[in-house]
Amino acid sequence: MPVTSTALPTFTTPFISVKPVVLPAPDRGDDLQVRVTAPASGTGLPIVVLAHGFSGSMSAYDPLVDFWAGNGLVVVQPTFLDSLTLGLTPADPRYADIWRFRVQDVQRVLDDLDQVLAAVPGLAGRTSPDRIAVAGHSWGAQTVGMLLGARVIGADGPGPNLRDPRVKAGVLFAATGHGGDDLTPFAQENFGAFMSPDFTELTTPILTVAGDHDQSLLGTRGPDWFTDVHHHSPGARALLTLFGGEHSLGGIHGYNATDTTDESPARVALIRRASAAFLHDVLGGDDLAWKRLQAEDLDPVGRLDVK
Template sequence: MMSRRTALSLPAALATTPALAVTESRQSWRDAARNRDLPMLLRLPDSGGAAPLVLLSHGLGGSREGLGYLGRALAQAGFAVLHLQHPGTDDSLWRSGGDTRLALAAAVTDASRALDRILDVVFVLDTLPRRPELAGRLDLSRIAIAGHSYGAWLVQTMLGQRVPGGDRGLALPEPRLGAGIALSPIPPQGLPARLAMDRVRAPMLHVTGTEDRDFMGGNSALSRRIPYDNIQAPGQVLAIFAGAAHGSFADEPGTGARWEDSAYHARTAALAVAFLRSLWLGDAPARHLLAEGAPEVLEPGDMIESKGLAP
């Protein structure tokens, strides 16, 4: 299906070329080794050639349809985007009826489901070179991972954040991932923050809000900056939007106003586009926008800070 959706309004510094048309396809990829089917949503920019790839991971109770604003903006800016849906921590937790809060609590405290998420990413990375329809369309030397909430935890973990109990035989940080975008970052649990974050080496964009609290993990808005504060690697950017809550970044269809509110979507997408374009596409205006504190993106009360950005 060809999509020619209206692009999010990006700052003039990022709108130097027209938004690309995007081809969307919904697929299911089967991991036979785990007897597990993964729903996928693939967005490919109609730019020709091999595009850098961004993997998108939804939060607890989400789906491949979530984070749509981010997937569309990145694809229109020249990045291939693959939305992963993680069975066991997806929208089946609330669509099947019953006590939703209990189902969500059971899922988020189940270590096997956290491991499933990690293995989902490993499976996708292993599978990408073998997908004939993607031959020549992806630059597999430039792959980023992005996610919201539980998806942000996955981003941080795949890029090297230590978790109690060790890596369970996995090769972490995942060497095929070169950058991360964490929306509503998750502070490390069970380990000192500096120890938990000290092997993260990839550039990361961290985005949160002054009201970004969640009822499952008890994480406060202030604690969302802990990963940024404790990663010593260069290329870190932290944005804090005034008034943004936990659901402000989710864009999860059918979940109600709190999770579908679009007030912060354009700002989040603009920063993500600038971050990856400056990192991988040699985009000088995007690099300048971040280095100058993104005044064209932020609104009154918002804050942005960075460390180790390339000049």
């Protein structure tokens, strides 16, 4: 049956959000600030670390965060050094290594997870630390992809595999594809050091979400560039393609965001439902929603291809 509703799904559980949770990071130059959003009730709750895109912050992606938390997931959001809230410029000596700091920030969140969860009274005893996932949008997808097993190809070949065994699943929104000649000359010169991923060892189960109208100014290919991670990762389980979707995928980064070029409540509603269903399925929760989604005709909003 085709999807016809454009209304955003309602939440089933009240939730609470706490920020900032500050993690000391003397080697980083600025302490790491984190937001935690969690269901107000429930036990055995899975945990998702959500990585923002370039210039974002822990305060972004409310359309995703609200729905996930309202449907039984604890969401942890670090603010990376490229955030506009911190004001770093290219003159800062850390700037060239922000992509490395991003990965280290997510690792720090996982290392200090007890401290992070303790910021919400009573939450720590209601979570399942063995049911952890990561998710990210755009540069955030590249960031968490490395904890799923993706590697960066340098001058001497692929770099180290940083896959974290604590992470059991991932959702990658608008994840950039292969580098090399698939990058524009500008991107090769300025971002080639980290925008050249190798997906062959990304073995952790992932859901890839891409828009079929997402044309990057950094890539020489069309929207199919954002599906590379699905086609070349052993862990790829499913690809959700959003019809007409551009880089913000209908507006997942904020309610009524002025920089959304393809605003679509219907796309956002489908993304929220699909991502939550996938996470609950892979993390060992309820698999019914994911099975139901696979049986639906999602046209005209999108298409779900499951391996």
